[in-house]
Amino acid sequence: MASLRSIEELDETSAKAELAQLSKILQQANLAYHGQDAPEISDAEYDxxxxxxxxxxxxxxxxKRADSPSDQVGAAPAEGFSKVTHAISMLSLSNAFDADDITDFDTRVRKYLGTSEDDTLTYTAEPKIDGLSLxxxxxxxRLIQAATRGDGSVGENVTAxxxxISDIPENIPGAHDVLEVRGEVYMSHPDFEALNTRQSESGGKVFANPRNAAAGSLRQLDARITKxxxxxxxxxxxxxxxxxxxxTQMDAIARLAAFGFSVNPLTKLCAGPQEMLEHYTQIEEMRATLEYDIDGVVYKVNDLTLQERLGFRSTTPRWATAHKFPAELAWTRxxxxxxxxxxxxxLSPVARLSPVTVGGVVVSNATLHNEDYIAGRDSKGETIREGKDIRAGDWVQVYRAGDVIPKVADVDLSKRPNDAERxxxxxxxxxxxxxxIREEGDAVRRCTGGLICPAQAVEKLKHFVSRAAFDIEGLGAKQVEQFYxxxxxxEPADIFTLRARFSDGLQQLKNREGWGEKSATNLFDAIDEKRQIPLPRLIFSLGIRHVGEAASNMIALHYGSWENFDAAMRAAVDQSGDAWDDLNAIDGVGTVMASSLTQTLAQPAERASIDRLVAELTVQPVERPDTQGSxxxxxxxxxxxxxEKMTRAEAKARAERLGAKVSGSVSAKTDLLVAGPGAGSKAKKAADLGIETLDEDGWLALISDI
Known part of the structure; x- marks a missing residue:
């Protein structure tokens, strides 16, 4: 098949466009899969x-976008169930798709822990069950509560x-004072077929697959149906x-089995990537003979002390990954x-396709990335797909796998219509x-209309009310389009002046299709509830290019309050001086992001719009962790x-937990430099500025009692 565009071939602008498309697709997939138990794409394809x-x-x-799928787990709990806040979040797993990914996973783990390839490091490998997390x-x-994963933080109370479920014991003799057991609810193939037969004979709902049947059954408001x-x-x-x-992980699983839980008998201890891959192959070969659905193999660091050291990213643990089974491809018009x-x-091109099933999912749209991709070129002008361009009417190959979002990957020229136009x-x-216009070096063409462009205005407003931003209940993408x-x-400020500007706004709204007096009142009340907003969410909501969720959190933590942030951006507008240096010194903020921030906030129209918004709000400063005594x-x-005694990532995480700000560069505002062997220009600059400098032993001694 023709070569596919790799991540390394993407430039900044084409990457931005692709992330936007991915966000839309994954948000809809989350809602369909977790919220409606009716997935539009398979688990393998979603991952x-x-x-x-x-x-x-x-x-x-x-x-990274404000609504990045990387920061989302599942979907919001459904209405009808009481909510349960998980004491410890139920996170998703990072994914791997080939042998190199597994080697990379092992390398990342060892690098974080500071261990060499000669050090023994074992992993567990177990089938990844395609069901519903519980x-x-x-x-x-005694069992007192059962909850679905929900969005990872809050799930649905499905205790009754x-x-x-017979596999779930009511009581565990001699167990802990508190024990939260987590696993997967599923339905076997024979039971699924029997259920669908009964449903069909009684005129009930026939389920598409065992996962849908399991999820739909567990999330019944009537426990008698679940039974x-x-x-x-x-x-x-x-x-x-x-x-x-x-x-260890293996001993913990054995302990759960001793308590009376069913654990997967294919779970195995592996001494490194080679054995992990061998077990993966064995499970993949057994897949068709198992009486339940699996979509991959999960690897976990076996030593629980090492798991604790490795910790978590925002939505995934560093000590585990899911090795997914390969996806499929198909041809269509x-x-x-x-x-x-x-x-x-x-401007993002989208292929409208004759619906085709790819890996069990009906696909009717696919991304085409940008004009170069359509023309048969990559971002460097090199030929892809043997130079074949893409035209309406073409017979095309749709490819869905770990490295590619749904897209047109190839063209069958033998089936191209004679009248197909470039x-x-x-x-x-x-x-x-x-x-x-398309600026030099940019793969994406952009509209210069700015605020006068209705598409940009609507998309900015959708971003503003998105889940990671203001998240106003009752005001989603559909309502934004309607109100616009x-x-x-x-503009965003208009949302908060709706009630004041329309004396009969309630009357107007409740008379609209799909609205009533209660829903209209609820919307206005929900808007007012969001007048108090945390600083990170506000920065997110502005939709500033290059400033995603993680960056917004870092920036908010650095400045603490809107007043400090606003003053700093005004002072850094000429991209020089202490304020500019301070912005660039924030760990994770580079020149591109800093320039985007200052340039956006320096535009008169943008600045006026933000000022009108902030005038309607009470911006809550960042609540710092309790670091008394730090x-x-x-x-x-x-x-x-x-x-030498901890990795850089561990040191940074520890410092932040102790309330420190970790910067990537030395400036007059630096309080402490921790310098290991090989320290160069940063150590010299710190000495010139008279900044306190410690070696690693000194740093560990400083924080040893905390």
Whole structure:
């Protein structure tokens, strides 16, 4: 097959456009899978999209979006169930798709821990069950609560339903004071077929696959229905514990089995990547003969002390990964090429396809990336697909796998219609008619209309109300489009003046299709509830290019309050001086992001719009962790050189937990430099500025009692 565009071939602008498309696809997939138990794409394909998203974000960290799928786990709990806040979040797993990924996973773990290839490091390998995650809380050996994963932080209370599953014991003799057992609810193939037969004979709902059947059965408001469904449960993890289960993952699983839980018999201890891959192959070969669905193999560091050291990223543990089974591809007709305009003005081509099933999922749309990709070129001008361009009417190959989002990967020229015309990429915005320019070195063409472009304005407003930003209940993408079309809102501040501007706003709204007096009142009340907003969410919501969720959190933590942030951005507008240096010194903020921040906030129209918004709000400062007694709380720390007793990542994480700000460069505002062997210019600059400098032993001694 023709070569596919790799992550390394992406430039910044094409990466930005692709992340926007990935965000839309994954948000819809989350809602369909977790919220409606009716997935539109398979688990393997969903994880493949997240892998592509994560890979782009890793290469272009400044482009991480406010609504990044990397920071989302599951979907919000459904209505009808009471909510349960997990004592320990139920996180998703990072994904791997080939042997190199597994080697890289082992390398990352060893690098973080500071261990060499000669050091013994074992992993567990177990089938990844395609079901619904469930957390069971036992107190003094008695089951008191069962909750779905939900969005990872808050799930649905399904205790009554869980009690009907025979694999879940009501009592555990001699167990901990507190024990949260986690695992997967699933349905076996024979039970699924029998259920569908009964459903069909009685005129009930016929389920598409065992996962849908299991999820739908567990999330019944009537526990009697759940009881009538043949659900099973595999235990493989834990949450809150009053005391440790064991010292290793394997021993902990054995302990759960001793408590009476079903654990997967294919779980195996592996001494490194080679054995992990061998077990993966064995499980893959057995896949068709198992009586339950699996979509990969999960690897976990066996030593629980090392798991604790490795810790977590925002949504995934560093000590585990899921090795997914490969996806599929298919051929279909490309009916048309449409151009979508994003909130940054990027013109993104989308393939409209004759619906085709790819890996069990019906696909009707696919990304085409940019005009070069359509023309058969990569970002460097090199030939891809043997130079074949893509045209409406073509017979095209749709590819979905870990490295690629749904896209057109190849063209069958033998089936090209004689009248198929070469696609001409527009040079004007299809939404507002403004010039669409492509700057030198940029793979994406952008509309220059800015605030006058309705597509950009609407996308910015959708971003503003997105889950990671203001998240106003009752005001989603659909409502934003409606209100914008009615000229009720043109900018974010307009949302908060709706009630004041429309004396009869309630009357107007409640008379609209889909609205009533209660829903209209609830919306206005929900808007007012968001007048108090945490600083990180506000920075997120502004939709500034290159400033994603992680960056917003770092920036907010650095400045503490909106007043400090606003003053610093005004002072750094000329991109020089102490304020500019201080902005660039924030760990994770580079020149590109800093320039985007200052340039955006320096534009008169943008600045006026933000000022009108902030006037309607009370911006909550960042709540810093309790670091009483910490010798580095509030101080700016820089690490340089080689650390020998802990890795740089561990040192940074420890400093931040103690309330320190970790910077990537030395400046007059640096309070402490920790310098290991090989420290160079940073150590010299610190000495010139008279900044306190410690070696690694001194640093460890300083924080040893905390």
């Amino acid at each position: 493949a999209l997240k892998r592509r998203n994560a890979a782009i974000e890793e290469r272009f960290p400044a482009l 957390s069971l809380r036992y107190e003094n050996g 339903n869980a009690r009907t 009538s469904r043949p659900l099973r449960f595999f235990a493989y993890a834990w949450g809150a514990l009053s005391e440790p289960l064991a010292k 490309l009916e048309a090429i449409d151009i979508q305009v994003g909130r940054t003005g990027a 696609f001409v990429f527009p040079t004007v915005c299809p939404q507002c008619g403004s010039d669409a 079309a009615d000229q009720w809102i043109k 010798p580095v709380a509030g101080k700016t720390v820089v690490f340089t050189g080689t650390l």
